[in-house]
Amino acid sequence: MTAMKDLAGQLSDAAGAAFVSLGLDAALGAMRRSDRPDLADFQCNGAMAAAKKLSKNPREIATSVADALKASPLVASADVAGPGFINVRLSAAGLSARANELATDERAGAPKVEKPRRVVMDFGGWNVAKEMHIGHLRSTVIGDSLQRTFRFMGDKVTSDVHLGDWGLQMGLLITALQIEMSDLPYFVEGSNGHFPEASPVTMDDLGRLYPQYSLMIKETIGEEPNERPNPAYRPDIHEAARKATAELQAGRPGYLALWRHFCSVTRVGLERECASLGVKFDLWKGESDANELVPEMTEDLKSRGLAEFDAGAWIIRVKRETDKKNMPPFMLVNRDGAVGYHATDLATILDRKRNLDPELSLYIVDERQALHFEQVFRASDLAGYLPEKGLEHLGFGTVNGPGGKPYKTRDGGVLKLYELINEADATALARMKEAELGADVSAEEQADIAHKVAVAAIKFSDLSNVRTTNYIFDLDRFISFEGKTGPYLLYAAVRIKSLARRAEAEGVKPGPISIELNAERALVLALDGFGDALGGAYEKRMPHIICEHAYTLAQAFSGFYAAAPIMSESDPAKKASRFALAMATLKQLELVLGLIGIETPERM
RNA sequence: GAUCCCGUAGCUCAACUGGAUAGAGCACCCGCCUUCUAAGCGGGUGGUUGCAGGUUCAAGUCCUGCCGGGAUCGCCA
Numbered sequence: 001m002t003a004m005k006d007l008a009g010q011l012s013d014a015a016g017a018a019f020v021s022l023g024l025d026a027a028l029g030a031m032r033r034s035d036r037p038d039l040a041d042f043q044c045n046g047a048m049a050a051a052k053k054l055s056k057n058p059r060e061i062a063t064s065v066a067d068a069l070k071a072s073p074l075v076a077s078a079d080v081a082g083p084g085f086i087n088v089r090l091s092a093a094g095l096s097a098r099a100n101e102l103a104t105d106e107r108a109g110a111p112k113v114e115k116p117r118r119v120v121m122d123f124g125g126w127n128v129a130k131e132m133h134i135g136h137l138r139s140t141v142i143g144d145s146l147q148r149t150f151r152f153m154g155d156k157v158t159s160d161v162h163l164g165d166w167g168l169q170m171g172l173l174i175t176a177l178q179i180e181m182s183d184l185p186y187f188v189e190g191s192n193g194h195f196p197e198a199s200p201v202t203m204d205d206l207g208r209l210y211p212q213y214s215l216m217i218k219e220t221i222g223e224e225p226n227e228r229p230n231p232a233y234r235p236d237i238h239e240a241a242r243k244a245t246a247e248l249q250a251g252r253p254g255y256l257a258l259w260r261h262f263c264s265v266t267r268v269g270l271e272r273e274c275a276s277l278g279v280k281f282d283l284w285k286g287e288s289d290a291n292e293l294v295p296e297m298t299e300d301l302k303s304r305g306l307a308e309f310d311a312g313a314w315i316i317r318v319k320r321e322t323d324k325k326n327m328p329p330f331m332l333v334n335r336d337g338a339v340g341y342h343a344t345d346l347a348t349i350l351d352r353k354r355n356l357d358p359e360l361s362l363y364i365v366d367e368r369q370a371l372h373f374e375q376v377f378r379a380s381d382l383a384g385y386l387p388e389k390g391l392e393h394l395g396f397g398t399v400n401g402p403g404g405k406p407y408k409t410r411d412g413g414v415l416k417l418y419e420l421i422n423e424a425d426a427t428a429l430a431r432m433k434e435a436e437l438g439a440d441v442s443a444e445e446q447a448d449i450a451h452k453v454a455v456a457a458i459k460f461s462d463l464s465n466v467r468t469t470n471y472i473f474d475l476d477r478f479i480s481f482e483g484k485t486g487p488y489l490l491y492a493a494v495r496i497k498s499l500a501r502r503a504e505a506e507g508v509k510p511g512p513i514s515i516e517l518n519a520e521r522a523l524v525l526a527l528d529g530f531g532d533a534l535g536g537a538y539e540k541r542m543p544h545i546i547c548e549h550a551y552t553l554a555q556a557f558s559g560f561y562a563a564a565p566i567m568s569e570s571d572p573a574k575k576a577s578r579f580a581l582a583m584a585t586l587k588q589l590e591l592v593l594g595l596i597g598i599e600t601p602e603r604m
Numbered sequence: 605g606a607u608c609c610c611g612u613a614g615c616u617c618a619a620c621u622g623g624a625u626a627g628a629g630c631a632c633c634c635g636c637c638u639u640c641u642a643a644g645c646g647g648g649u650g651g652u653u654g655c656a657g658g659u660u661c662a663a664g665u666c667c668u669g670c671c672g673g674g675a676u677c678g679c680c681a
Binding site: 032033034035036038039043045048051052058081082083084085124125127164167168169172214217218242287310311312313315323324325326327328329330331333334335336338340341342367368369370371372397398400402404431432435453464465466468469470471472474477480481482483484485487488490491492494495498499502503532533536544545548551555558559561562563565566567568582603604 | 606607608609610615616617618619620622623624625626627628629630636639640641642643644645646660661662673674675676677678679680681
């Protein structure tokens with residue numbers, strides 16, 4: 001995968017060769033950054049595993065590997081500690097060579113895949129008629145980070161926002177409008193006529209109607225122990241919504257016209273949030289786009305005996321003998337003749353197979369959808385569309401408020417995404433004024449800087465949590481600018497940019513890097529860790545690994561910045577070396593921040 | 605009830621898939637701005653990794669059982 005080996009890779013090769021010469025597996029030579037920086041830069045634990053197989057003394061094996069390692073020009077010292085740890089300290093020459101390599105590499109040491117794959121990323125989760133709130137932030141920023149990471153690694157990515165625009169909620173909204181505004185022309189039975197261009201509803205209307213009517217089609221309310229019949233349940237409305245859904249899907253013109261309004265009204269808000277967050281999708285498709293394939297697909301599945309008729313609905317049995325958990329059947333067509341997201345997701349797979357033929361499809365959707373995707377993937381496999389192996393659900397944890405319950409604002413509502421962004425913008429702007437920064441720039445530029453800081457804070461706060469776990473959202477902490485935050489990373493980058501401006505003015509040029517100070521060693525080691533972090537984030541689809549690396553790098557730079565003055569350094573060789581190291585850091589830092597969707601301003 | 609996930613410092617989170625003395629940030633305490641942006645740097649206080657067993661040279665990580673929290677379990681997405 002790697003074009004240029006990082007230090008761990010080079011050391012692993014050397015140690016691996018030593019293990020092989022002992023008649024052992026080269027993989028035992030795997031080197032990693034040391035847990036004990038006071039003792040070593042890198043460590044190898046393979047001797048202890050080897051000792052078990054050979055029933056030899058691990059220290060004996062370790063000593064012989066360590067002796068072999070000493071021959072490498074990279075290694076300053078190699079010794080054995082404890083039960084058989086091999087500790088390696090790197091030579092200044094080795095570190096300097098690596099630093100120069102990183103400084104001149106376009107990709108700052110990043111690996112690239114040898115064989116690019118066609119990858120589809122599906123961001124299912126946004127719905128028509130629902131405004132984006134804090135809970136939608138995760139799929140957006142995680143998915144965006146993943147698409148940037150995969151592209152950077154060389155894969156051919158097609159991202160699809162995949163709106164939820166075709167299920168019962170659409171029929172429910174039509175029903176709601178029929179009740180609230182019954183004289184609209186969309187409801188005239190059999191009408192094929194022209195319908196108004198302008199939407200009869202605004203996003204606010206939809207945002208109000210949707211929750212109001214959703215409550216009426218819930219048969220029960222309350223949590224598990226206190227679950228009880230919903231007093232507001234309206235079977236008539238439920239029935240009407242189901243019927244309207246089926247009619248919409250069957251192509252009733254008035255309903256389709258109305259539905260288009262719902263979609264376009266919603267999309268305005270979604271696009272605004274995307275632009276604000278700097279998130280782009282290749283495709284703005286939705287569940288509805290799969291609709292035209294559904295009849296063909298269901299016929300195919302029925303004719304091959306994969307779908308069967310059961311309790312009024314067409315289902316596919318996806319249960320397996322080995323299943324421990326309950327595996328309900330895949331719901332192809334419900335008893336009204338309407339389809340839900342099982343069918344549209346499967347039809348979408350068929351569509352993608354025909355048009356994109358992806359080797360890998362990633363679904364960045366709430367962890368709670370895990371069972372759904374397992375059903376869809378199994379169905380796809382059974383049907384011979386795309387193999388289950390190339391379909392992955394990347395679930396993520398939910399966003400909770402203090403106490404582990406879903407986050408609520410002070411007035412009990414959900415925090416809308418644009419409100420969060422506005423709040424962060426305002427806080428960032430206030431912070432700038434307080435620090436008396438940006439007094440010499442226009443108000444417009446100040447706002448631009450503040451927004452970049454705000455977005456960095458929001459994205460980093462979210463992405464630095466492990467993808468799969470739930471996290472607790474606290475507004476103040478989320479948009480704080482001190483410590484381990486997005487703005488800290490920006491600050492490091494901005495300081496280097498400022499240095500670069502001064503260097504330019506004073507005619508200072510980067511020169512060969514020579515590592516002397518401890519702070520310089522630490523910075524090179526941090527820079528060298530990029531490949532490993534990127535590879536890990538890519539393999540595991542875990543953006544937090546990149547966040548962790550970005551922070552380590554910024555921290556190492558801050559230490560270097562404080563310990564090694566550049567512009568005031570009198571020795572021109574040292575000055576040029578340190579400046580080159582700073583510039584290498586900036587290059588990598590900007591690449592890394594790019595992978596988590598963070599843009600760096602020129603000053604802040 | 606069944607299946608799966610989680611429980612780490614006062615708070616919010618890490619820990620490279622079994623490695624050494626479990627790391628960060630916030631908060632708190634002490635230092636550092638007449639030289640590169642103090643949104644910063646250096647240092648300190650703070651832990652029986654929910655509990656009890658087990659596996660082995662080595663367990664936050666693996667196995668078992670409890671306790672506590674969450675998610676899911678056919679016509680909502």
